[in-house]
Amino acid sequence: MSKQKRFILQEKDIPTKWYNIQAEMPNKPLPPIHPATKKPLKAEDLAFIFNLECSRQELDAEHVWIDIPEPVLDMYKYYRSTPLVRAYALEEALGTPAHIYFKNESVNPLGSHKVNSALPQCYYCKQEGVTNVTTETGAGQWGAALSYAAKVFGLECAVYQVKISMQQKPYRSSIMRTFGSTVVGSPSMSTRAGKDIITRDPTHTGSLGTAISEAVELASTTPNCKYTLGSVLNHVSLHQTIIGLEAEKQMEMAGEYPDMVIACFGGGSNFGGIAFPFMRHNFTGERHTEFIAAEPASCPKLTRGRFEYDFGDEAGYTPLLPMFTLGHDFKPANIHAGGLRYHGAGMIVSQLIKDGFMYGVDIPQLETFEAGLLFSRTEGIIPAPESCHAIAATIREALKCKETGEEKVILFNLSGHGLIDMSAYDQYINGDLRNYQLTDEDLEKGLARVPHII
Numbered sequence: 001m002s003k004q005k006r007f008i009l010q011e012k013d014i015p016t017k018w019y020n021i022q023a024e025m026p027n028k029p030l031p032p033i034h035p036a037t038k039k040p041l042k043a044e045d046l047a048f049i050f051n052l053e054c055s056r057q058e059l060d061a062e063h064v065w066i067d068i069p070e071p072v073l074d075m076y077k078y079y080r081s082t083p084l085v086r087a088y089a090l091e092e093a094l095g096t097p098a099h100i101y102f103k104n105e106s107v108n109p110l111g112s113h114k115v116n117s118a119l120p121q122c123y124y125c126k127q128e129g130v131t132n133v134t135t136e137t138g139a140g141q142w143g144a145a146l147s148y149a150a151k152v153f154g155l156e157c158a159v160y161q162v163k164i165s166m167q168q169k170p171y172r173s174s175i176m177r178t179f180g181s182t183v184v185g186s187p188s189m190s191t192r193a194g195k196d197i198i199t200r201d202p203t204h205t206g207s208l209g210t211a212i213s214e215a216v217e218l219a220s221t222t223p224n225c226k227y228t229l230g231s232v233l234n235h236v237s238l239h240q241t242i243i244g245l246e247a248e249k250q251m252e253m254a255g256e257y258p259d260m261v262i263a264c265f266g267g268g269s270n271f272g273g274i275a276f277p278f279m280r281h282n283f284t285g286e287r288h289t290e291f292i293a294a295e296p297a298s299c300p301k302l303t304r305g306r307f308e309y310d311f312g313d314e315a316g317y318t319p320l321l322p323m324f325t326l327g328h329d330f331k332p333a334n335i336h337a338g339g340l341r342y343h344g345a346g347m348i349v350s351q352l353i354k355d356g357f358m359y360g361v362d363i364p365q366l367e368t369f370e371a372g373l374l375f376s377r378t379e380g381i382i383p384a385p386e387s388c389h390a391i392a393a394t395i396r397e398a399l400k401c402k403e404t405g406e407e408k409v410i411l412f413n414l415s416g417h418g419l420i421d422m423s424a425y426d427q428y429i430n431g432d433l434r435n436y437q438l439t440d441e442d443l444e445k446g447l448a449r450v451p452h453i454i
């Protein structure tokens with residue numbers, strides 16, 4: 001008898017609109033500001049590097065529901081709906097009375113949730129006459145998703161990949177090149193920003209911050225080329241709400257409603273994607289769901305960062321964003337969850353934390369792989385090292401339920417599979433991985449260079 005129970009939506013029930021949480025948040029996020037003028041940004045300012053439609057969505061605090069364009073919906077149907085799964089075998093292994101569900105965003109051919117935003121971003125670029133897109137990528141999931149989406153909509157794509165991740169996960173560069181993209185390790189000598197970083201620190205192994213600087217520079221110096229971002233920004237989380245909107249219908253099919261929603265946290269897009277559609281019922285007071293974002297102990301912006309205006313990138317090219325940050329040149333340890341090695345938290349989530357609608361937990365690397373192994377051995381899916389953070393946080397909560405006897409309903413997002421990350425699993429199994437503990441002095445160093453605007 002099958003121990004897994006899966007809930008899948010029929011094509012006609014796949015949501016046709018995204019949920020724009022900005023329009024319903026009790027307190028709006030502070031505006032992003034221009035680094036030189038210190039004035040709030042307008043959509044036209046953002047459209048200097050982003051396509052215009054995403055620039056508008058970024059600042060839209062008015063429209064609650066935003067139509068998913070027909071060609072994007074058609075592409076979503078290649079892999080959506082994604083299954084909602086009741087993880088009976090995991091529950092049994094933990095001996096917990098909790099009901100554990102996961103939304104499986106690993107089932108598309110790119111292997112992570114990132115394609116949910118890559119498709120609309122490339123579609124809007126095409127609509128607006130853009131010919132080239134560029135971006136940064138860490139572990140490579142965003143670069144892979146964008147490479148595919150660029151091909152779908154007939155765009156050329158150049159990706160700056162964090163150098164250390166390129167070495168740790170060589171197959172992701174292969175995937176990007178298979179879809180026709182150009183891939184460059186960052187920091188590189190191909191941009192002003194890259195040269196400056198290498199001159200300061202010749203052994204720099206790269207970070208999302210360095211790669212963003214390089215991609216932004218390429219976009220702002222190349223005609224018809226737009227920059228795209230796979231996380232952090234409001235419009236990316238908006239596109240990802242397809243995850244939570246489907247999950248809401250699927251939980252209804254299961255006859256339950258989550259007491260807790262959990263996701264791993266890099267820049268917040270898969271978290272926002274699964275959490276925001278449920279959170280709207282907390283705003284009205286109709287539900288009291290707990291929302292937990294799981295971050296690495298080695299990159300703890302939610303739990304140990306500071307709320308400040310900071311740059312989104314290492315060189316300081318981006319607008320200043322109001323967010324929990326560790327400082328824009330914070331260099332996280334080389335943990336395997338490459339997608340979670342980012343210094344800042346994004347504007348919406350940072351406001352939601354301040355307002356008490358959600359909170360972060362930080363998890364050491366070894367605990368995440370222990371969780372990943374248990375999940376693999378019970379549910380048969382090898383999770384991405386990033387997703388292992390969500391699983392570890394879920395296991396912590398499920399074990400608390402075991403102590404108290406509470407039958408809580410826990411929903412977590414399985415943001416991706418780990419089949420391109422097997423060297424990380426090998427290292428864990430061989431006992432070669434370790435935890436990284438950050439001291440308060442380490443944190444102060446990064447925070448000292450945040451431009452103090454608040």
Ligand SMILES: *Cc1c(COP(=O)(O)O)cnc(C)c1O
Nearest residue numbers: 141231266267268269270339416
């Ligand atoms: C990129 C990525 C993340 C982290 O990014 P968020 O924007 O925080 O979701 C998490 N999991 C996977 C599999 C990823 O590819």
